[in-house]
Amino acid sequence: xxxxxxxxxxxxxxxxxxxxxxxxxxxxxxxxxxxxxxxxxxxxxxxxxxxxxxxxxxxxxxxxxxxxxxxxxxxxxxxxxxxxxxxxxxxxxxxxxxxxxxxxxxxxxxxxxxxxxxxxxxxxxxxxxxxxxxxxxxxxxxxxxxxxxxxxxxxxxxxxxxxxxxxxxxxxxxxxxxxxxxxxxxxxxxxxxxxxxxxxxxxxxxxxxxxxxxxxxxxxxxxxxxxxxxxxxxxxxxxxxxx
Amino acid sequence: xxxxxxxxxxxxxxxxxxxxxxxxxxxxxxxxxxxxxxxxxxxxxxxxxxxxxxxxxxxxxxxxxxxxxxxxxxxxxxxxxxxxxxxxxxxxxxxxxxxxxxxxxxxxxxxxxxxxxxxxxxxxxxxxxxxxxxxxxxxxxxxxxxxxxxxxxxxxxxxxxxxxxxxxxxxxxxxxxxxxxxxxxxxxxxxxxxxxxxxxxxxxxxxxxxxxxxxxxxxxxxxxxxxxxxxxxxxxxxxxxxxxxxxxxxxxxxxxxxxxxxxxxxxxxxxxx
Ligand SMILES: Nc1ncnc2c1ncn2[C@@H]1O[C@H](COP(=O)(O)OP(=O)(O)OP(=O)(O)O)[C@@H](O)[C@H]1O
Ligand SMILES: [Mg+2]
Numbered sequence: 001x002x003x004x005x006x007x008x009x010x011x012x013x014x015x016x017x018x019x020x021x022x023x024x025x026x027x028x029x030x031x032x033x034x035x036x037x038x039x040x041x042x043x044x045x046x047x048x049x050x051x052x053x054x055x056x057x058x059x060x061x062x063x064x065x066x067x068x069x070x071x072x073x074x075x076x077x078x079x080x081x082x083x084x085x086x087x088x089x090x091x092x093x094x095x096x097x098x099x100x101x102x103x104x105x106x107x108x109x110x111x112x113x114x115x116x117x118x119x120x121x122x123x124x125x126x127x128x129x130x131x132x133x134x135x136x137x138x139x140x141x142x143x144x145x146x147x148x149x150x151x152x153x154x155x156x157x158x159x160x161x162x163x164x165x166x167x168x169x170x171x172x173x174x175x176x177x178x179x180x181x182x183x184x185x186x187x188x189x190x191x192x193x194x195x196x197x198x199x200x201x202x203x204x205x206x207x208x209x210x211x212x213x214x215x216x217x218x219x220x221x222x223x224x225x226x227x228x229x230x231x232x233x234x235x236x237x238x239x240x241x242x243x
Numbered sequence: 244x245x246x247x248x249x250x251x252x253x254x255x256x257x258x259x260x261x262x263x264x265x266x267x268x269x270x271x272x273x274x275x276x277x278x279x280x281x282x283x284x285x286x287x288x289x290x291x292x293x294x295x296x297x298x299x300x301x302x303x304x305x306x307x308x309x310x311x312x313x314x315x316x317x318x319x320x321x322x323x324x325x326x327x328x329x330x331x332x333x334x335x336x337x338x339x340x341x342x343x344x345x346x347x348x349x350x351x352x353x354x355x356x357x358x359x360x361x362x363x364x365x366x367x368x369x370x371x372x373x374x375x376x377x378x379x380x381x382x383x384x385x386x387x388x389x390x391x392x393x394x395x396x397x398x399x400x401x402x403x404x405x406x407x408x409x410x411x412x413x414x415x416x417x418x419x420x421x422x423x424x425x426x427x428x429x430x431x432x433x434x435x436x437x438x439x440x441x442x443x444x445x446x447x448x449x450x451x452x453x454x455x456x457x458x459x460x461x462x463x464x465x466x467x468x469x470x471x472x473x474x475x476x477x478x479x480x481x482x483x484x485x486x487x488x489x490x491x492x493x494x495x496x497x498x499x500x501x502x503x504x505x506x507x508x509x510x511x512x513x514x515x516x
Contacts, residue, residue, distance in 0.1 A: 241386025
Protein backbone atom coordinates (compact mmCIF):
# COMPACT_ATOMS: atom_id res chain seq x y z
CA UNK A 1 0.00 0.00 0.00
CA UNK A 2 1.35 3.41 -0.93
CA UNK A 3 1.75 5.57 2.13
CA UNK A 4 -0.67 8.50 2.15
CA UNK A 5 0.76 11.84 3.10
CA UNK A 6 -1.21 12.76 6.18
CA UNK A 7 -1.22 16.52 5.86
CA UNK A 8 -3.61 17.04 2.97
CA UNK A 9 -6.27 14.55 4.07
CA UNK A 10 -6.08 16.02 7.55
CA UNK A 11 -6.67 19.52 6.20
CA UNK A 12 -9.60 18.33 4.13
CA UNK A 13 -10.97 16.59 7.17
CA UNK A 14 -10.58 19.68 9.30
CA UNK A 15 -12.45 21.66 6.69
CA UNK A 16 -15.11 19.01 6.52
CA UNK A 17 -15.39 18.81 10.28
CA UNK A 18 -15.56 22.56 10.51
CA UNK A 19 -18.31 22.71 7.93
CA UNK A 20 -20.25 19.85 9.43
CA UNK A 21 -19.88 21.24 12.88
CA UNK A 22 -21.19 24.61 11.77
CA UNK A 23 -24.24 22.94 10.31
CA UNK A 24 -25.02 20.98 13.45
CA UNK A 25 -24.74 24.07 15.60
CA UNK A 26 -21.28 23.38 17.12
CA UNK A 27 -18.35 25.50 15.97
CA UNK A 28 -14.61 25.01 15.60
CA UNK A 29 -14.23 27.32 18.52
CA UNK A 30 -16.66 25.18 20.47
CA UNK A 31 -14.69 22.05 19.64
CA UNK A 32 -11.45 23.72 20.71
CA UNK A 33 -13.07 24.86 23.95
CA UNK A 34 -14.36 21.36 24.57
CA UNK A 35 -10.93 19.86 23.96
CA UNK A 36 -9.22 22.38 26.22
CA UNK A 37 -11.74 21.78 28.96
CA UNK A 38 -11.63 17.99 28.52
CA UNK A 39 -7.86 17.88 28.80
CA UNK A 40 -7.72 20.38 31.66
CA UNK A 41 -10.17 18.34 33.70
CA UNK A 42 -8.31 15.14 32.88
CA UNK A 43 -11.39 13.47 31.37
CA UNK A 44 -9.88 13.06 27.91
CA UNK A 45 -6.53 11.88 29.20
CA UNK A 46 -8.32 9.23 31.21
CA UNK A 47 -10.37 8.23 28.16
CA UNK A 48 -7.28 8.10 25.98
CA UNK A 49 -5.46 6.04 28.59
CA UNK A 50 -8.33 3.57 28.93
CA UNK A 51 -8.65 3.10 25.17
CA UNK A 52 -4.89 2.81 24.74
CA UNK A 53 -4.76 0.12 27.41
CA UNK A 54 -7.54 -1.85 25.73
CA UNK A 55 -6.02 -1.64 22.26
CA UNK A 56 -2.62 -2.57 23.64
CA UNK A 57 -3.95 -5.66 25.40
CA UNK A 58 -6.23 -6.63 22.51
CA UNK A 59 -3.60 -6.09 19.86
CA UNK A 60 -0.94 -7.99 21.79
CA UNK A 61 -3.33 -10.92 22.10
CA UNK A 62 -4.30 -10.69 18.43
CA UNK A 63 -0.64 -10.55 17.37
CA UNK A 64 0.10 -13.68 19.40
CA UNK A 65 -2.92 -15.65 18.23
CA UNK A 66 -2.78 -14.34 14.67
CA UNK A 67 0.94 -15.01 14.50
CA UNK A 68 0.38 -18.56 15.71
CA UNK A 69 -2.47 -19.10 13.24
CA UNK A 70 -0.35 -17.73 10.39
CA UNK A 71 2.66 -19.87 11.32
CA UNK A 72 0.53 -23.01 11.58
CA UNK A 73 -0.98 -22.34 8.18
CA UNK A 74 2.38 -21.65 6.57
CA UNK A 75 3.97 -24.72 8.12
CA UNK A 76 1.25 -27.33 7.67
CA UNK A 77 -0.57 -27.80 4.38
CA UNK A 78 -3.63 -29.47 5.98
CA UNK A 79 -4.08 -26.54 8.36
CA UNK A 80 -3.71 -24.17 5.40
CA UNK A 81 -6.35 -26.04 3.41
CA UNK A 82 -8.69 -26.08 6.38
CA UNK A 83 -8.25 -22.52 7.70
CA UNK A 84 -6.87 -20.71 4.67
CA UNK A 85 -10.07 -19.65 2.89
CA UNK A 86 -11.73 -19.00 6.25
CA UNK A 87 -8.91 -16.65 7.31
CA UNK A 88 -9.08 -14.77 4.05
CA UNK A 89 -12.86 -14.51 4.21
CA UNK A 90 -13.18 -13.54 7.85
CA UNK A 91 -10.42 -10.98 7.47
CA UNK A 92 -12.68 -9.07 5.07
CA UNK A 93 -15.55 -9.05 7.58
CA UNK A 94 -16.07 -5.62 9.18
CA UNK A 95 -15.31 -5.83 12.88
CA UNK A 96 -18.78 -4.48 13.82
CA UNK A 97 -20.22 -7.77 12.62
CA UNK A 98 -18.59 -9.38 15.65
CA UNK A 99 -20.45 -7.10 18.08
CA UNK A 100 -23.59 -9.25 18.33
CA UNK A 101 -21.43 -12.34 18.86
CA UNK A 102 -19.46 -10.57 21.55
CA UNK A 103 -22.64 -9.47 23.35
CA UNK A 104 -24.10 -12.96 23.05
CA UNK A 105 -21.07 -14.67 24.52
CA UNK A 106 -19.75 -12.12 26.99
CA UNK A 107 -22.69 -9.79 27.70
CA UNK A 108 -22.00 -6.09 28.15
CA UNK A 109 -18.57 -6.48 29.63
CA UNK A 110 -14.94 -5.56 29.26
CA UNK A 111 -14.37 -9.04 27.84
CA UNK A 112 -16.83 -8.37 25.01
CA UNK A 113 -14.92 -5.26 23.96
CA UNK A 114 -11.61 -7.11 24.12
CA UNK A 115 -13.10 -9.92 22.06
CA UNK A 116 -14.08 -7.43 19.35
CA UNK A 117 -10.59 -6.01 19.20
CA UNK A 118 -8.94 -9.42 19.08
CA UNK A 119 -11.11 -10.93 16.36
CA UNK A 120 -11.08 -7.63 14.52
CA UNK A 121 -7.32 -7.67 14.09
CA UNK A 122 -6.36 -11.33 14.49
CA UNK A 123 -7.09 -12.45 10.94
CA UNK A 124 -5.29 -9.62 9.22
CA UNK A 125 -2.19 -10.48 11.26
CA UNK A 126 -2.57 -14.19 10.45
CA UNK A 127 -2.87 -13.42 6.76
CA UNK A 128 0.26 -11.27 6.71
CA UNK A 129 2.28 -13.85 8.64
CA UNK A 130 1.01 -16.75 6.55
CA UNK A 131 1.61 -15.13 3.18
CA UNK A 132 4.94 -13.66 4.24
CA UNK A 133 6.26 -17.03 5.39
CA UNK A 134 4.80 -18.95 2.45
CA UNK A 135 6.09 -16.57 -0.20
CA UNK A 136 9.80 -16.68 0.58
CA UNK A 137 11.54 -16.94 -2.82
CA UNK A 138 12.55 -20.60 -3.43
CA UNK A 139 15.95 -19.43 -4.65
CA UNK A 140 16.72 -17.96 -1.22
CA UNK A 141 15.78 -21.28 0.37
CA UNK A 142 18.25 -22.94 -2.01
CA UNK A 143 20.94 -20.49 -0.92
CA UNK A 144 20.34 -21.57 2.66
CA UNK A 145 20.54 -25.22 1.63
CA UNK A 146 23.79 -24.89 -0.30
CA UNK A 147 25.34 -23.19 2.71
CA UNK A 148 24.26 -26.16 4.78
CA UNK A 149 21.91 -24.32 7.15
CA UNK A 150 20.00 -26.44 9.62
CA UNK A 151 16.20 -26.26 9.55
CA UNK A 152 16.22 -23.87 12.45
CA UNK A 153 18.92 -21.63 10.89
CA UNK A 154 16.94 -21.68 7.65
CA UNK A 155 13.98 -20.24 9.57
CA UNK A 156 15.92 -17.60 11.48
CA UNK A 157 18.34 -16.57 8.72
CA UNK A 158 16.19 -16.87 5.59
CA UNK A 159 12.48 -17.35 6.20
CA UNK A 160 11.78 -14.75 8.88
CA UNK A 161 13.86 -11.90 7.43
CA UNK A 162 12.42 -12.58 3.99
CA UNK A 163 8.89 -12.55 5.41
CA UNK A 164 9.39 -9.45 7.55
CA UNK A 165 7.83 -6.85 5.21
CA UNK A 166 4.65 -8.92 4.81
CA UNK A 167 4.50 -9.61 8.55
CA UNK A 168 4.83 -5.90 9.32
CA UNK A 169 2.12 -5.05 6.80
CA UNK A 170 -0.15 -7.63 8.44
CA UNK A 171 0.51 -6.23 11.90
CA UNK A 172 -0.17 -2.71 10.70
CA UNK A 173 -3.44 -3.65 9.11
CA UNK A 174 -4.35 -5.73 12.14
CA UNK A 175 -3.75 -2.73 14.34
CA UNK A 176 -5.93 -0.47 12.29
CA UNK A 177 -8.76 -3.05 12.19
CA UNK A 178 -8.40 -3.54 15.93
CA UNK A 179 -8.61 0.19 16.57
CA UNK A 180 -11.86 0.43 14.61
CA UNK A 181 -13.23 -2.61 16.41
CA UNK A 182 -12.36 -1.03 19.75
CA UNK A 183 -14.27 2.14 18.95
CA UNK A 184 -17.29 0.12 17.89
CA UNK A 185 -17.02 -1.96 21.06
CA UNK A 186 -16.68 1.03 23.34
CA UNK A 187 -19.92 2.44 21.96
CA UNK A 188 -21.69 -0.61 23.40
CA UNK A 189 -19.87 -0.91 26.67
CA UNK A 190 -17.11 0.87 28.47
CA UNK A 191 -16.57 2.40 31.88
CA UNK A 192 -14.18 4.85 30.25
CA UNK A 193 -12.62 5.35 26.86
CA UNK A 194 -12.89 7.42 23.73
CA UNK A 195 -15.92 5.49 22.48
CA UNK A 196 -17.55 6.09 25.84
CA UNK A 197 -16.83 9.84 25.60
CA UNK A 198 -18.44 9.78 22.18
CA UNK A 199 -21.67 8.27 23.53
CA UNK A 200 -21.54 10.64 26.47
CA UNK A 201 -21.40 13.56 24.03
CA UNK A 202 -24.36 12.21 22.15
CA UNK A 203 -26.37 11.60 25.33
CA UNK A 204 -25.67 15.15 26.46
CA UNK A 205 -26.62 16.48 23.03
CA UNK A 206 -23.21 18.12 22.89
CA UNK A 207 -22.14 18.15 19.22
CA UNK A 208 -18.91 19.93 20.15
CA UNK A 209 -17.91 17.00 22.29
CA UNK A 210 -18.83 14.43 19.65
CA UNK A 211 -16.61 16.12 17.10
CA UNK A 212 -13.85 16.76 19.58
CA UNK A 213 -13.67 13.10 20.47
CA UNK A 214 -13.76 12.07 16.81
CA UNK A 215 -10.78 14.31 16.30
CA UNK A 216 -8.96 12.57 19.16
CA UNK A 217 -9.71 9.13 17.76
CA UNK A 218 -8.50 10.15 14.35
CA UNK A 219 -5.34 11.74 15.71
CA UNK A 220 -4.38 8.74 17.81
CA UNK A 221 -5.11 6.37 14.94
CA UNK A 222 -3.00 8.31 12.47
CA UNK A 223 -0.23 8.86 15.01
CA UNK A 224 0.25 5.17 15.76
CA UNK A 225 -0.03 4.26 12.09
CA UNK A 226 2.55 6.83 11.04
CA UNK A 227 4.89 6.97 13.98
CA UNK A 228 5.04 3.39 15.15
CA UNK A 229 4.31 1.22 12.12
CA UNK A 230 5.20 3.77 9.45
CA UNK A 231 8.70 4.38 10.75
CA UNK A 232 9.56 0.71 11.27
CA UNK A 233 8.10 -0.30 7.93
CA UNK A 234 9.89 2.47 6.10
CA UNK A 235 13.23 1.46 7.58
CA UNK A 236 12.75 -2.18 6.69
CA UNK A 237 11.65 -1.42 3.15
CA UNK A 238 14.27 1.26 2.50
CA UNK A 239 17.00 -1.17 3.45
CA UNK A 240 15.85 -3.53 0.75
CA UNK A 241 15.35 -0.82 -1.82
CA UNK A 242 11.59 -1.28 -1.74
CA UNK A 243 10.64 2.21 -0.59
CA UNK B 244 46.86 -17.15 5.02
CA UNK B 245 43.30 -17.80 3.90
CA UNK B 246 42.26 -16.86 0.36
CA UNK B 247 45.80 -16.17 -0.74
CA UNK B 248 46.26 -17.12 -4.36
CA UNK B 249 49.06 -19.60 -4.96
CA UNK B 250 50.36 -22.10 -7.50
CA UNK B 251 48.74 -25.51 -7.69
CA UNK B 252 50.34 -28.68 -6.36
CA UNK B 253 51.86 -30.65 -9.22
CA UNK B 254 50.04 -33.91 -9.82
CA UNK B 255 48.93 -36.18 -12.62
CA UNK B 256 45.31 -35.05 -12.64
CA UNK B 257 43.93 -37.75 -14.89
CA UNK B 258 45.23 -40.55 -12.67
CA UNK B 259 43.61 -39.30 -9.52
CA UNK B 260 40.19 -40.47 -8.34
CA UNK B 261 37.47 -38.12 -9.62
CA UNK B 262 36.19 -35.41 -7.29
CA UNK B 263 32.63 -35.73 -8.52
CA UNK B 264 31.03 -38.34 -10.66
CA UNK B 265 27.74 -39.40 -12.13
CA UNK B 266 27.36 -43.12 -12.77
CA UNK B 267 24.55 -43.99 -15.14
CA UNK B 268 22.44 -41.26 -13.63
CA UNK B 269 18.92 -40.68 -14.90
CA UNK B 270 16.37 -38.11 -13.92
CA UNK B 271 12.74 -37.96 -14.97
CA UNK B 272 10.12 -35.30 -14.35
CA UNK B 273 6.79 -37.03 -14.88
CA UNK B 274 7.01 -38.43 -18.39
CA UNK B 275 9.92 -36.23 -19.40
CA UNK B 276 13.39 -37.77 -19.35
CA UNK B 277 15.58 -34.83 -18.34
CA UNK B 278 18.73 -36.95 -18.07
CA UNK B 279 19.23 -40.45 -19.47
CA UNK B 280 22.05 -42.67 -18.27
CA UNK B 281 24.62 -39.94 -17.78
CA UNK B 282 28.14 -40.85 -16.70
CA UNK B 283 30.65 -38.11 -16.08
CA UNK B 284 33.78 -37.72 -13.99
CA UNK B 285 34.87 -34.33 -12.76
CA UNK B 286 38.57 -34.34 -11.89
CA UNK B 287 39.91 -32.80 -8.73
CA UNK B 288 40.77 -29.15 -9.32
CA UNK B 289 39.59 -29.01 -12.91
CA UNK B 290 37.36 -26.45 -14.56
CA UNK B 291 34.66 -28.35 -16.43
CA UNK B 292 32.00 -26.64 -18.51
CA UNK B 293 28.65 -28.07 -19.49
CA UNK B 294 27.31 -26.66 -22.73
CA UNK B 295 24.23 -27.63 -24.65
CA UNK B 296 20.96 -26.30 -25.97
CA UNK B 297 18.30 -24.95 -23.68
CA UNK B 298 16.38 -27.68 -21.89
CA UNK B 299 19.01 -30.39 -22.41
CA UNK B 300 19.33 -30.93 -18.67
CA UNK B 301 22.39 -28.88 -17.71
CA UNK B 302 20.77 -27.43 -14.60
CA UNK B 303 19.33 -30.82 -13.72
CA UNK B 304 22.79 -32.36 -13.90
CA UNK B 305 24.18 -29.60 -11.71
CA UNK B 306 21.35 -30.08 -9.21
CA UNK B 307 22.21 -33.77 -8.93
CA UNK B 308 25.78 -32.81 -8.03
CA UNK B 309 24.53 -30.09 -5.68
CA UNK B 310 22.26 -32.56 -3.93
CA UNK B 311 19.10 -30.53 -4.60
CA UNK B 312 17.81 -33.53 -6.56
CA UNK B 313 18.47 -37.27 -6.37
CA UNK B 314 18.97 -39.41 -9.47
CA UNK B 315 16.09 -41.80 -10.23
CA UNK B 316 18.61 -44.40 -11.40
CA UNK B 317 22.36 -44.52 -11.05
CA UNK B 318 24.41 -42.51 -8.61
CA UNK B 319 25.86 -39.07 -7.95
CA UNK B 320 29.12 -39.30 -6.01
CA UNK B 321 31.62 -37.01 -4.39
CA UNK B 322 34.97 -38.54 -3.48
CA UNK B 323 33.36 -41.89 -4.22
CA UNK B 324 30.56 -41.46 -1.70
CA UNK B 325 26.90 -40.87 -2.62
CA UNK B 326 25.80 -37.25 -2.41
CA UNK B 327 23.14 -37.15 0.29
CA UNK B 328 22.04 -33.53 0.02
CA UNK B 329 23.20 -29.97 -0.50
CA UNK B 330 26.07 -28.72 1.62
CA UNK B 331 28.80 -26.10 1.86
CA UNK B 332 31.47 -28.41 0.42
CA UNK B 333 29.74 -27.90 -2.96
CA UNK B 334 28.68 -24.28 -3.16
CA UNK B 335 26.12 -23.44 -5.83
CA UNK B 336 26.17 -20.10 -7.64
CA UNK B 337 23.02 -19.29 -9.58
CA UNK B 338 22.30 -17.10 -12.57
CA UNK B 339 20.47 -14.79 -10.18
CA UNK B 340 23.04 -13.72 -7.58
CA UNK B 341 20.38 -14.47 -4.92
CA UNK B 342 21.86 -12.09 -2.37
CA UNK B 343 19.93 -11.50 0.83
CA UNK B 344 18.39 -8.04 0.35
CA UNK B 345 18.31 -7.28 4.08
CA UNK B 346 22.07 -7.70 4.56
CA UNK B 347 24.91 -5.40 3.58
CA UNK B 348 27.49 -6.47 1.00
CA UNK B 349 29.87 -7.35 3.84
CA UNK B 350 27.32 -9.45 5.71
CA UNK B 351 26.20 -11.16 2.53
CA UNK B 352 29.79 -12.19 1.96
CA UNK B 353 30.03 -13.35 5.56
CA UNK B 354 26.71 -15.23 5.37
CA UNK B 355 28.25 -18.68 5.69
CA UNK B 356 30.95 -17.70 8.18
CA UNK B 357 30.82 -18.10 11.97
CA UNK B 358 30.06 -14.65 13.41
CA UNK B 359 32.28 -15.19 16.44
CA UNK B 360 34.98 -14.31 17.21
CA UNK B 361 34.01 -10.97 15.72
CA UNK B 362 37.57 -9.91 14.81
CA UNK B 363 38.17 -13.05 12.80
CA UNK B 364 34.83 -12.63 11.04
CA UNK B 365 35.57 -9.05 10.08
CA UNK B 366 39.09 -9.85 8.99
CA UNK B 367 37.93 -12.70 6.77
CA UNK B 368 35.17 -10.61 5.22
CA UNK B 369 37.73 -7.87 4.61
CA UNK B 370 40.02 -10.29 2.77
CA UNK B 371 37.16 -11.50 0.62
CA UNK B 372 36.01 -7.96 -0.15
CA UNK B 373 39.51 -7.23 -1.41
CA UNK B 374 39.63 -10.49 -3.34
CA UNK B 375 36.66 -9.41 -5.46
CA UNK B 376 37.55 -5.69 -5.43
CA UNK B 377 34.50 -4.55 -3.49
CA UNK B 378 36.11 -3.04 -0.38
CA UNK B 379 34.56 0.36 -1.13
CA UNK B 380 31.08 -1.10 -1.27
CA UNK B 381 31.11 -3.10 1.96
CA UNK B 382 28.26 -1.18 3.55
CA UNK B 383 25.92 -0.95 0.59
CA UNK B 384 22.84 -3.12 0.22
CA UNK B 385 22.40 -5.46 -2.73
CA UNK B 386 19.83 -3.21 -4.42
CA UNK B 387 22.48 -0.52 -4.69
CA UNK B 388 24.84 -2.71 -6.74
CA UNK B 389 25.17 -3.37 -10.45
CA UNK B 390 24.58 -6.88 -11.79
CA UNK B 391 28.29 -7.58 -12.10
CA UNK B 392 28.99 -6.40 -8.57
CA UNK B 393 26.17 -8.57 -7.24
CA UNK B 394 27.61 -11.63 -8.93
CA UNK B 395 31.05 -10.83 -7.45
CA UNK B 396 29.42 -10.69 -4.01
CA UNK B 397 27.84 -14.08 -4.68
CA UNK B 398 31.24 -15.42 -5.70
CA UNK B 399 32.93 -14.07 -2.57
CA UNK B 400 30.07 -15.38 -0.40
CA UNK B 401 30.65 -18.83 -1.88
CA UNK B 402 34.45 -18.68 -1.53
CA UNK B 403 34.09 -17.60 2.11
CA UNK B 404 33.19 -21.09 3.25
CA UNK B 405 36.19 -22.49 1.35
CA UNK B 406 34.20 -25.08 -0.61
CA UNK B 407 35.99 -27.87 -2.42
CA UNK B 408 33.66 -27.51 -5.38
CA UNK B 409 31.93 -24.59 -7.05
CA UNK B 410 28.82 -25.43 -9.04
CA UNK B 411 27.94 -22.49 -11.27
CA UNK B 412 24.71 -22.35 -13.27
CA UNK B 413 25.03 -19.71 -15.99
CA UNK B 414 26.34 -17.20 -13.46
CA UNK B 415 27.15 -14.51 -16.03
CA UNK B 416 24.31 -15.06 -18.48
CA UNK B 417 22.41 -11.95 -17.41
CA UNK B 418 25.40 -9.60 -17.65
CA UNK B 419 26.42 -7.28 -20.46
CA UNK B 420 29.42 -8.40 -22.57
CA UNK B 421 31.98 -6.06 -20.98
CA UNK B 422 31.02 -7.01 -17.44
CA UNK B 423 31.03 -10.66 -18.43
CA UNK B 424 34.54 -10.36 -19.85
CA UNK B 425 35.69 -8.74 -16.62
CA UNK B 426 34.19 -11.54 -14.57
CA UNK B 427 35.78 -14.15 -16.83
CA UNK B 428 39.16 -12.66 -15.99
CA UNK B 429 38.27 -12.50 -12.33
CA UNK B 430 37.04 -16.07 -12.20
CA UNK B 431 40.07 -17.33 -14.10
CA UNK B 432 42.36 -15.56 -11.65
CA UNK B 433 40.52 -16.94 -8.61
CA UNK B 434 40.35 -20.44 -10.00
CA UNK B 435 44.04 -20.43 -10.86
CA UNK B 436 44.93 -19.30 -7.36
CA UNK B 437 42.42 -21.19 -5.23
CA UNK B 438 42.33 -24.58 -7.00
CA UNK B 439 38.66 -25.30 -6.62
CA UNK B 440 36.94 -27.93 -8.67
CA UNK B 441 34.48 -26.00 -10.85
CA UNK B 442 31.49 -27.24 -12.81
CA UNK B 443 30.29 -24.39 -14.95
CA UNK B 444 27.02 -24.45 -16.89
CA UNK B 445 26.78 -22.09 -19.82
CA UNK B 446 24.99 -21.39 -23.05
CA UNK B 447 28.04 -19.73 -24.43
CA UNK B 448 30.68 -21.77 -26.23
CA UNK B 449 32.92 -18.72 -26.07
CA UNK B 450 32.71 -18.67 -22.29
CA UNK B 451 33.37 -22.41 -22.05
CA UNK B 452 36.45 -22.24 -24.28
CA UNK B 453 37.91 -19.31 -22.40
CA UNK B 454 37.67 -20.85 -18.96
CA UNK B 455 37.60 -24.63 -19.12
CA UNK B 456 40.03 -27.52 -18.94
CA UNK B 457 37.33 -29.70 -20.43
CA UNK B 458 33.99 -29.09 -22.04
CA UNK B 459 31.13 -31.58 -21.84
CA UNK B 460 28.79 -31.10 -24.76
CA UNK B 461 25.27 -32.19 -23.97
CA UNK B 462 22.54 -33.34 -26.29
CA UNK B 463 18.83 -33.08 -25.82
CA UNK B 464 15.78 -35.34 -25.89
CA UNK B 465 16.72 -37.20 -23.85
CA UNK B 466 19.38 -35.19 -22.00
CA UNK B 467 22.75 -36.89 -22.20
CA UNK B 468 26.45 -36.18 -22.63
CA UNK B 469 27.42 -36.34 -26.24
CA UNK B 470 31.13 -35.70 -26.03
CA UNK B 471 33.78 -34.40 -23.67
CA UNK B 472 36.47 -32.22 -25.22
CA UNK B 473 39.85 -31.31 -23.78
CA UNK B 474 40.88 -27.69 -24.06
CA UNK B 475 44.64 -27.97 -24.32
CA UNK B 476 45.43 -24.31 -23.97
CA UNK B 477 47.58 -23.05 -21.10
CA UNK B 478 46.16 -20.84 -18.35
CA UNK B 479 45.89 -17.93 -17.94
CA UNK B 480 44.47 -17.54 -21.39
CA UNK B 481 44.38 -14.69 -23.79
CA UNK B 482 40.67 -14.76 -24.51
CA UNK B 483 41.13 -13.16 -27.89
CA UNK B 484 43.84 -15.47 -29.15
CA UNK B 485 43.38 -17.30 -32.48
CA UNK B 486 43.51 -20.68 -30.71
CA UNK B 487 40.49 -19.78 -28.60
CA UNK B 488 38.63 -18.61 -31.69
CA UNK B 489 39.53 -21.79 -33.57
CA UNK B 490 38.36 -24.08 -30.82
CA UNK B 491 35.17 -22.11 -30.45
CA UNK B 492 34.40 -22.58 -34.14
CA UNK B 493 35.14 -26.30 -33.92
CA UNK B 494 32.78 -26.80 -30.99
CA UNK B 495 30.02 -24.87 -32.67
CA UNK B 496 30.44 -27.13 -35.66
CA UNK B 497 30.27 -30.11 -33.33
CA UNK B 498 26.97 -28.95 -32.00
CA UNK B 499 25.45 -27.99 -35.29
CA UNK B 500 23.38 -31.10 -35.87
CA UNK B 501 22.23 -31.05 -32.29
CA UNK B 502 20.99 -27.55 -32.92
CA UNK B 503 19.38 -28.47 -36.17
CA UNK B 504 17.50 -31.18 -34.35
CA UNK B 505 16.37 -28.75 -31.74
CA UNK B 506 15.35 -26.18 -34.33
CA UNK B 507 13.26 -28.79 -36.10
CA UNK B 508 11.61 -29.70 -32.84
CA UNK B 509 11.00 -26.28 -31.40
CA UNK B 510 10.97 -24.16 -34.51
CA UNK B 511 13.05 -21.53 -32.82
CA UNK B 512 16.64 -20.45 -32.78
CA UNK B 513 17.19 -22.31 -29.51
CA UNK B 514 20.85 -21.73 -29.52
CA UNK B 515 22.63 -18.46 -29.50
CA UNK B 516 26.22 -17.34 -29.93
N1 LIG C 1 11.44 -29.38 -11.36
C1 LIG C 1 11.11 -29.75 -12.61
N2 LIG C 1 9.88 -30.24 -12.87
C2 LIG C 1 9.54 -30.64 -14.12
N3 LIG C 1 10.34 -30.55 -15.17
C3 LIG C 1 11.57 -30.07 -14.99
C4 LIG C 1 12.02 -29.64 -13.70
N4 LIG C 1 13.29 -29.19 -13.83
C5 LIG C 1 13.60 -29.33 -15.12
N5 LIG C 1 12.59 -29.86 -15.83
C6 LIG C 1 12.61 -30.20 -17.25
O1 LIG C 1 13.76 -30.94 -17.52
C7 LIG C 1 14.37 -30.55 -18.72
C8 LIG C 1 15.79 -30.10 -18.46
O2 LIG C 1 15.74 -28.91 -17.71
P1 LIG C 1 17.04 -28.12 -17.25
O3 LIG C 1 16.59 -26.96 -16.45
O4 LIG C 1 17.99 -29.05 -16.63
O5 LIG C 1 17.60 -27.64 -18.66
P2 LIG C 1 18.81 -26.66 -18.95
O6 LIG C 1 19.72 -27.38 -19.86
O7 LIG C 1 19.36 -26.14 -17.69
O8 LIG C 1 18.08 -25.51 -19.76
P3 LIG C 1 18.47 -23.94 -19.79
O9 LIG C 1 19.69 -23.85 -20.61
O10 LIG C 1 17.30 -23.33 -20.48
O11 LIG C 1 18.64 -23.49 -18.39
C9 LIG C 1 13.48 -29.43 -19.29
O12 LIG C 1 12.67 -29.98 -20.30
C10 LIG C 1 12.69 -28.96 -18.13
O13 LIG C 1 11.42 -28.54 -18.55
MG1 LIG D 1 19.43 -24.22 -16.74
